Amino acid sequence: MNKGMKSKLSEIRNDYRKAALSEEVSPNEPFQLLESWIHQAIECELSEPTAMVLSTVNLSGMPSSRLVLLKGLEQGILKFFTNYESAKAAQMEKNSGIALLFFWAGLERQVRIEGKAFKLPSEESDQYFKSRPRESQLGAWSSRQSRVIASRDILQKEFEKQQALWEDKIPERPSFWGGYGVKPHYIEFWQGRSSRLHDRLAYTLINSDWIRQRLSP
Numbered sequence: 001m002n003k004g005m006k007s008k009l010s011e012i013r014n015d016y017r018k019a020a021l022s023e024e025v026s027p028n029e030p031f032q033l034l035e036s037w038i039h040q041a042i043e044c045e046l047s048e049p050t051a052m053v054l055s056t057v058n059l060s061g062m063p064s065s066r067l068v069l070l071k072g073l074e075q076g077i078l079k080f081f082t083n084y085e086s087a088k089a090a091q092m093e094k095n096s097g098i099a100l101l102f103f104w105a106g107l108e109r110q111v112r113i114e115g116k117a118f119k120l121p122s123e124e125s126d127q128y129f130k131s132r133p134r135e136s137q138l139g140a141w142s143s144r145q146s147r148v149i150a151s152r153d154i155l156q157k158e159f160e161k162q163q164a165l166w167e168d169k170i171p172e173r174p175s176f177w178g179g180y181g182v183k184p185h186y187i188e189f190w191q192g193r194s195s196r197l198h199d200r201l202a203y204t205l206i207n208s209d210w211i212r213q214r215l216s217p
């Protein structure tokens with residue numbers, strides 16, 4: 001990185017003034033607030049409002065992160081879909097403890113979630129797979145996610161092969177593709193405020209009660 005760029009990086013800063021998060025407006029349980037923040041991000045037409053960073057950990061304790069899209073939030077379970085033979089799936093198989101993170105820059109908001117991941121029932125994955133555009137369905141069939149491939153051409157050829165295979169049929173869900181649910185035990189809402197005096201409200205599930213605490217920014 002050149003010297004000019006370095007000094008520019010250290011000069012990038014924002015003072016956050018858009019909103020506040022107080023105990024008075026926060027419910028006793030976190031899901032209503034999470035839903036309303038997600039809806040606000042969608043309504044504001046932010047780019048990828050449902051994108052969340054999913055962090056998994058391997059058996060040596062090494063974390064790894066990537067974006068996935070939230071596809072459902074029902075009865076306190078967050079849902080996303082992926083390849084069951086991917087690197088992330090292998091990590092969740094061995095260690096179901098995961099973290100999720102939403103960041104909505106346009107709203108000066110972050111939500112941190114920690115919980116346990118589990119595979120969704122196959123009927124639910126079937127249902128969601130059916131709702132996907134045909135190209136995405138064929139894309140799922142064509143990709144052995146996370147594996148090394150020699151070239152992009154291989155991927156394209158596999159896609160064409162799948163197009164021919166499913167030519168006059170509705171593609172079924174591949175057994176190696178499906179959904180995960182996440183049951184959180186920690187959800188923290190962060191609202192940027194002026195002078196770095198940000199609002200942080202953390203909800204922790206203790207037994208079956210959510211305890212809400214304010215954290216110092």
Ligand SMILES: Cc1cc2nc3c(=O)[nH]c(=O)nc-3n(C[C@H](O)[C@H](O)[C@H](O)COP(=O)(O)O)c2cc1C
Nearest residue numbers: 048051066067068069081082083086087088089146
């Ligand atoms: C905005 C965005 C959304 C994404 N959504 C998904 C998703 O819903 N499911 C998925 O498997 N990968 C998704 N990806 C790709 C993942 O970030 C990642 O590259 C892929 O899942 C392989 O991860 P892994 O090798 O760690 O398993 C998305 C990437 C971006 C940038």
